[in-house]
Amino acid sequence: MKAARFDLHLAADAAEAVRHLQGDDAKPVAGSQSLGPMLNLRLARPGLLVDVTRCAELRAVTEEAEDVLYGAALTHAEFEDGALPDATPGWLAPIARRIAYRAVRNRGTIGGSIAHADPAADWVATMTGLGASVRILGPEGARELPMAEFVTGALSTALGPDEIVTAIRLPRRGPEARWSYWKFCRKVGEFAKASACVLADPARDEYRVLAAAIERAPVALPDPRALIEGRADPREAVEAALPFLSPERRALQATATSRALAALETGVPA
């Protein structure tokens, strides 16, 4: 299948990209790894594509005292290769390495991934799990939203049609922080059927147990400390928090949550 006719504009900077998105028929494109197939299947048929991968702001890494800002057009491969400073104690490269296949990682971007908001996407799960927030630029200027508010559902976000994601802000994590991410895929490179992340950061008093790949935005399970400290049963927590899943998917989700918790326990990097 070939895409329906469209025009392509290569934006030189973020402001220019936003200006070109003013028409109703325009859409940003980054790595095209999600949008490309939709164009070819003619499920998406924008009249104008605005390529954001040449915008300097979207390719930059900004290191601040508390956070690191990652430009939206950085690729999965750049994270995988350790080419970027890591706000965490080495957690990002293993996440990136297990996204899709290398060919997809060479082009696919972190900003494209969260803007696409596939519920099973790795960055959607892990950036939510790591407490990231999203920097957005629109005609009215810049704003910032926590991931949990940015992703509003399956394939849906708080992004306006003329806004772009410019960066993802990730809080720094110290050596005492612990993390695990466990996902179940039918085969290497496939989207997850169930995933779970666990964060325990005593220094920032931040604890999170997140269920993801559940066909909607990730859900944070209540009382994460009890789960992390083994005082609550992950199966029961999943049963209670995810009533909308089929029994089979819920069972799988319980496995994912238990295994993510177990991996955190033993300190095995997931």
Add this chain to the structure above:
Amino acid sequence: MNIPRQGVGAPVRRLEDDRYLEGRGRFAGDIRMPGMLEVAFLRSPVAHAGLRGVAKPEGAAHQVFTAADLEGVRGIRADSGLPGFRSSVQPVLAADRIRHVNEPVAACVAPSRAEAEDLAEATGLDLDILPAVHDMLKARDPDAPLLHDGWEENVFLESGFEQGFEAASADAAIRIRRQYRTSRQCMSPMEGRGVVAYVDEQADQLVVITSTQMPHIVRNGLAECLGIDQGRIRVIAPDVGGGFGYKGILLAEEVMLGWLALKLRRPVRWIEDRREQLAGNANCREHWYDITGYASADGRLLAVECEAIVDSGAYSAYPFSACLEAAQVASILPGPYKMDGFRCRTWSVATNKPAILPYRGVARTGVCFAMELMMDELARGIGMEPAEFRRRNLVTGSEMPFVNITNKIFDSGDYVEALDRSLAALDLPALRARQARGEPDGRHLGVGISIFCEQGAHGTSVYSGWGIPMVPGFEQATARMTPDGGLELRVGVQSHGQSLETTLAQIANEVLGVDPAKVKLVHGDTALTPYSTGTWGSRCIVMAGGAVATACEELAERAKKIAGTLLQADPDAIVLGNGEARGPSGSVTLAEIGSVWYHRPQDLPEGVDPAGLEATKGYKTVRDTGTFSYACHTAVVLVDPGTGAVEIEDYRITEDGGVLVNPMVVDGQVWGGAVQGIGTALYEEMPYDSEGQPLSTTLAEYLLPGAAEAPSIPIAHMETPSPISRFGQKGIGESGAIGPPAAIGNAVNDALRAFGAAIDQVPITPERVMAALARGERA
């Protein structure tokens, strides 16, 4: 000079690799011609409908073609001569009735594919939607809508076989009945289909370049459908990126492209995309079995009874027909075993799905799954290790050649030895001990075996029995020595991964002593090669190999005569080898022989054989009932009860392909097939909803095994020569794809047994494993 052996048995490196690895292959998609137009098909969005009309876009009447334009073009018809066969006609473009989703309805022609797709999108269909037959088990229901006018039920053919069943089953100590199902699959060669057609005005020929396994058969079909003489059609297979049966049929698209080229007098091209392949074209494998096994308490298999249904889809595909699978089920279900009673009834049912096509291992993969899972059940039923139960019932080496219960003639081999070698490599007692201990990570270990034999290179008597449009006869090859002593081989089969450019050159080397690097294989072109039914049925190394040897033997005689005059020696005293003819007192090179015949005929004596250095010879095996290669596959799996995931920890194959012309090539064939079998076992499935809509229409849903899912598979070879082929070689092209669903299925069930659970369907998805576990828990 120490020249390594390059003949039969040598692991010669593939001669075709350079061009493929360096990206210099020429596939249909690489072909561009001046003025060429691209074709996109408008395909049906629904499974079953009356077609009231097609509205071409404004001003595009000369670019959009429908059935109404195809005056004089006949639909594709592949009837079987088996009694009771109901005939279907597959229209080139749907005329008044649509019978499956993505059936072609209009051909749209434009300078680019994208523009052609724009036209397809703008073309309107006026449809009268009908209820669809989406499930083969419901196709014979009295209230099922009928697909074809004049049929009483949606059945292409009912067939069966019975021998000694009542007597043999009467006193069985144990009787176990199971139902098994193999899902519909889509064959997925790396390259999809592709067709380029144009008119060669000088030759007055329609030239159809198509990614096919059988150019001569395609020409037969094109001539029939287009109503033109065969001499006015030339079919060329360029480089073909994998076939597996997917390219062993006549395509409606081939007929359409041929018609368009004749109509427009411009080159036209259609390159199939993945969506067309998955959602409309590449259907195979969907079987259902209701099988009962009977055994004695001391472990003798007494009888097998089975009813089987094959979902043949909407049409009978040319040339293999809609009933080859089901009819074969009845004849090959007994597998490599002895039994006294057998009864099998099969139905090839019609449904609103694309026609079922022969896929590597045709019918055998499903048969092996059903029979081998049943063997495990019977073994467990009488409390015997499944391997031991098999050993007691396999045809033994001393019984060869063996005529089995369905009158198949197993040519040679030792099936028990294959089993024993596999078991020795596996260390079953150690695995059983480990299984009893349990895994530290909570997964469950299972061990599974499958053993089967594969009829290959079967010929005239077998296929004339099926009565399908294609019956192989003598296979021919032309061998032509070039003036510089090189060799051109012309064969009607087509090489697309089988490595025939290498292995046939090795056979020529064996007979003529010509360096394989100096052998050029000409194949895949009706204008340049002898007629052949083409590449299918694991037949090439036996049939084309035998034909090449026969033609080369003839050429050797003639070369020796010429050498005899040059060396002043008796031709019978001359030996060919290492690129030369050696006599008692001297030698001449093949180049000198070629040079004398072509360049210096004045040096040839009076009365020289005028036939020269080019020979076409025909070949058949000693008996045309086929070679029977066989194999034992073993799988060790770990099943995760938390996810339903199956990991293959160990997979091994003991294989007997007779004399191996090139062991390296055989390993490649077996590995490739085995990975496809793993796809059948664990991943590949094309489900349909109740409206007949295909649900795995992209590679995001249709999962294929990739590099990460392919274990490394040690292959142990036995080499029992076949008594019926030229060098003792057997066909093994399909073998690898047959065993995995059964071996893995048995291994998974071995692991699930602790939970009182079992799977009965492939692919063994995590969902199916979890569902089986839940059923086991409830029971």
